[in-house]
Amino acid sequence: MKLNIGVLAGDGIGPEIVAQAQKAIDAVAAKFNHEVVYTPALVGATAIDQVGDPYPEETHEICMKSDAVLFGAIGDPKFDNDPKAKVRPEQGLLAMRKKLGLYANIRPVTTFPSLLEKSPLRLDIVEGADLVVVRELTGGIYFGDKGRSEDLTKAFDNCVYTKEEIERILKLAFSYAEKRDKRLTVVDKANVLATSRLWREIAQAMEPEYKDIEVDYMFVDNAAMQLIQWPKKFDVMVTENMFGDIISDEASVITGSLGLLPSASVGVHTSVFEPIHGSYPQAAGKDIANPVATILSAAMLLESLDLLEEAKAIREAVNKSLEAGVVTEDISKEKAYKTSEVGDWIAKEI
Amino acid sequence: MKLNIGVLAGDGIGPEIVAQAQKAIDAVAAKFNHEVVYTPALVGATAIDQVGDPYPEETHEICMKSDAVLFGAIGDPKFDNDPKAKVRPEQGLLAMRKKLGLYANIRPVTTFPSLLEKSPLRLDIVEGADLVVVRELTGGIYFGDKGRSEDLTKAFDNCVYTKEEIERILKLAFSYAEKRDKRLTVVDKANVLATSRLWREIAQAMEPEYKDIEVDYMFVDNAAMQLIQWPKKFDVMVTENMFGDIISDEASVITGSLGLLPSASVGVHTSVFEPIHGSYPQAAGKDIANPVATILSAAMLLESLDLLEEAKAIREAVNKSLEAGVVTEDISKEKAYKTSEVGDWIAKEI
Ligand SMILES: CC(C)[C@H](C(=O)O)[C@@H](O)C(=O)O
Ligand SMILES: CC(C)[C@H](C(=O)O)[C@@H](O)C(=O)O
Numbered sequence: 001m002k003l004n005i006g007v008l009a010g011d012g013i014g015p016e017i018v019a020q021a022q023k024a025i026d027a028v029a030a031k032f033n034h035e036v037v038y039t040p041a042l043v044g045a046t047a048i049d050q051v052g053d054p055y056p057e058e059t060h061e062i063c064m065k066s067d068a069v070l071f072g073a074i075g076d077p078k079f080d081n082d083p084k085a086k087v088r089p090e091q092g093l094l095a096m097r098k099k100l101g102l103y104a105n106i107r108p109v110t111t112f113p114s115l116l117e118k119s120p121l122r123l124d125i126v127e128g129a130d131l132v133v134v135r136e137l138t139g140g141i142y143f144g145d146k147g148r149s150e151d152l153t154k155a156f157d158n159c160v161y162t163k164e165e166i167e168r169i170l171k172l173a174f175s176y177a178e179k180r181d182k183r184l185t186v187v188d189k190a191n192v193l194a195t196s197r198l199w200r201e202i203a204q205a206m207e208p209e210y211k212d213i214e215v216d217y218m219f220v221d222n223a224a225m226q227l228i229q230w231p232k233k234f235d236v237m238v239t240e241n242m243f244g245d246i247i248s249d250e251a252s253v254i255t256g257s258l259g260l261l262p263s264a265s266v267g268v269h270t271s272v273f274e275p276i277h278g279s280y281p282q283a284a285g286k287d288i289a290n291p292v293a294t295i296l297s298a299a300m301l302l303e304s305l306d307l308l309e310e311a312k313a314i315r316e317a318v319n320k321s322l323e324a325g326v327v328t329e330d331i332s333k334e335k336a337y338k339t340s341e342v343g344d345w346i347a348k349e350i
Numbered sequence: 351m352k353l354n355i356g357v358l359a360g361d362g363i364g365p366e367i368v369a370q371a372q373k374a375i376d377a378v379a380a381k382f383n384h385e386v387v388y389t390p391a392l393v394g395a396t397a398i399d400q401v402g403d404p405y406p407e408e409t410h411e412i413c414m415k416s417d418a419v420l421f422g423a424i425g426d427p428k429f430d431n432d433p434k435a436k437v438r439p440e441q442g443l444l445a446m447r448k449k450l451g452l453y454a455n456i457r458p459v460t461t462f463p464s465l466l467e468k469s470p471l472r473l474d475i476v477e478g479a480d481l482v483v484v485r486e487l488t489g490g491i492y493f494g495d496k497g498r499s500e501d502l503t504k505a506f507d508n509c510v511y512t513k514e515e516i517e518r519i520l521k522l523a524f525s526y527a528e529k530r531d532k533r534l535t536v537v538d539k540a541n542v543l544a545t546s547r548l549w550r551e552i553a554q555a556m557e558p559e560y561k562d563i564e565v566d567y568m569f570v571d572n573a574a575m576q577l578i579q580w581p582k583k584f585d586v587m588v589t590e591n592m593f594g595d596i597i598s599d600e601a602s603v604i605t606g607s608l609g610l611l612p613s614a615s616v617g618v619h620t621s622v623f624e625p626i627h628g629s630y631p632q633a634a635g636k637d638i639a640n641p642v643a644t645i646l647s648a649a650m651l652l653e654s655l656d657l658l659e660e661a662k663a664i665r666e667a668v669n670k671s672l673e674a675g676v677v678t679e680d681i682s683k684e685k686a687y688k689t690s691e692v693g694d695w696i697a698k699e700i
Contacts, residue, residue, distance in 0.1 A: 088541065090541045090542070094542075119472075120471050120472060120475045120578050120579050121470050121471055121472065121578075122469075122470060122471065122472055125470045141491075141509065141542075141543065142542055144506070146543065146544035146545075147544055148544060148548070153512060153513040153514075154510065154511070154512045154513070154548075155510070155511055155544040155545045155547065155548035156494070156508060156509060156510045156511075156544060156545065157508075157509045157543045157544050157545050158506055158507075158508050158509070159491065159506060159507045159508070159509065160504065160505070160506045161504070161505055161506075162503060162504045163503040163504070164503075189592075189595075191438065191440045192440070192444075192491075192492055193491065193496065193507045194496035194497055194498060194505040194506065194507050195496075195505045195506065195507050197505065198498070198504075198505035220595070220596055221595045221596050221598075221599040222599070224574070224596045224597075224599050224600040225599050225600060225602070225603045228470050228471075228578060228600065228603050228604065229470050229603055242539075242592075243596075245539075245570070245571045246570055246571050246574045246593075246596055247574075248571075249571040249572070249574050249575050250574040250575060250578065250600065252575070253575045253578050253579055254578065
């Protein structure tokens, strides 16, 4: 099989960690006899610096032509705390989501036994937690009308959802639940919001199509509590864009494996795979960043192209690297390997 | 001094726990020579059942005439998971907030040494955490225009904030920070929302008036993570209504003292004091619910009327009851006291 992969390394540690994921994909390609063509493209602060646009048209075209996109990270401190800057890296992210129709962000949250001590939660609470947050990514308050009154003393953001948008993401969430433990939690604020009531109505109407799935409905404030109190009670959680932003980040810190978690943004035109952590600018260029989240994102990428054995080979190699203690300094202070060493070790193991 | 206190006991365990708080207030009144007049009024499911309205006009008038309102809890399982029910208890809550102008919800989150083992977080992470969440309560997406398109396939909720609303709550948050550790975290989503950008602009403009306060700005997704990872790093957090709903509930579970935490809703006309926990219908009438959160809400009530010594007397008695193990079954399984016994003990101690 021939794979066309767009490579958007982005800012900070992006290029270093993406390079390790490419090593893993190359190793898999060699083993399973695939041909891989990588097409690099600019995104984020790097793209602003070079061409004045955080998601240039050329990058968009490369993504559109790719079977899948491997993404690093974006963000540069020079844009921080400056919400009034004319062009910001995040705008590139939002433009990419909209233009590629990346309607669902999927974040599996798993525990790694060797990392459990890094969890801020008590061992008995978090051990064995295994859940997926499915976040709607191209609708809601992120993309509704927004602005200021003429005298600038009043601001507004409109949250809008259509039946199609809601059905599409719920369908995906149901399908994840079917492949997993068959439990789906719909997170909303139906006691207050009209959009949430539409979400809930549609989910309730879809339930009969998925008789084997146990569906429950939870208000977002309650979900934010229960995620910490009983993370093991969740299997698949699905929610709208803004709640998903909060809930998926909250979920990502409970297991202590923040630096190791991958994500997929499923799109209409193509899909994008990236670690959930940021561009970690302080570490850029130092060959110390943890590449595992990006390597596991590559596994999700392969899985999305139905290369299940290939994805499994990557995951197994990653697990072995953790067991063997071939890890970066964020995981082991005593014996820390470099980013590139971890990447090489995993590629070789594959 | 003569105190007029509106008493809205509400549903479930509401009446039982409010009765214990009244005992504490009575004990304080006897000790410090105050006269207290309580005026009971209907609210919540109880009010729907009796007069068809969760926040009847008569109740509103009683609140308007009170120096402060002591509130129990609302909610009844028969309204659960039925967002389409015509009248729901929560509507009473929202109506009360709007009509009394309860613009700020204040939630102090503290740790009780004897309860730390109940925290889902590791001891070293949570020990000593002491923060206050200040949530805007009468604006934003809760009270903006909302509805459906004619064909019902599209729903919207508008989030609106005015300069006055934002300034008012920020002023209150700054004043809390001044009385505490002089650190204020403004939680927003200024990288996406126009309303958040207005919040941030106004906060930045107010900073020079509060030179001794260290202000920082944090995106809500990041705040949701850091609350779990480093709860001790926060002193006062301030945020808009919807984010505050999520963040304050999240904050309330990290210390393990959920059942003990009080809250104040500060209003233009009067203020309302209530435990943050719910109506716990399964325990209603059993004399087993923990009255401490409500008793501590009474302490906040007295404080709001500048009765600082009186508030302190309640707090000290509560601490002694915890040290002495005079606690309800949620805290000690071995030797559990009844709700009314704990209330009597604390009143006597005062
Ligand atoms: C950078 C920001 C716009 C973005 C979001 O809010 O979606 C980020 O927090 C994320 O979750 O990917
Ligand atoms: C019941 C509901 C409307 C309410 C809210 O969202 O404000 C509750 O969650 C709260 O925080 O007091």
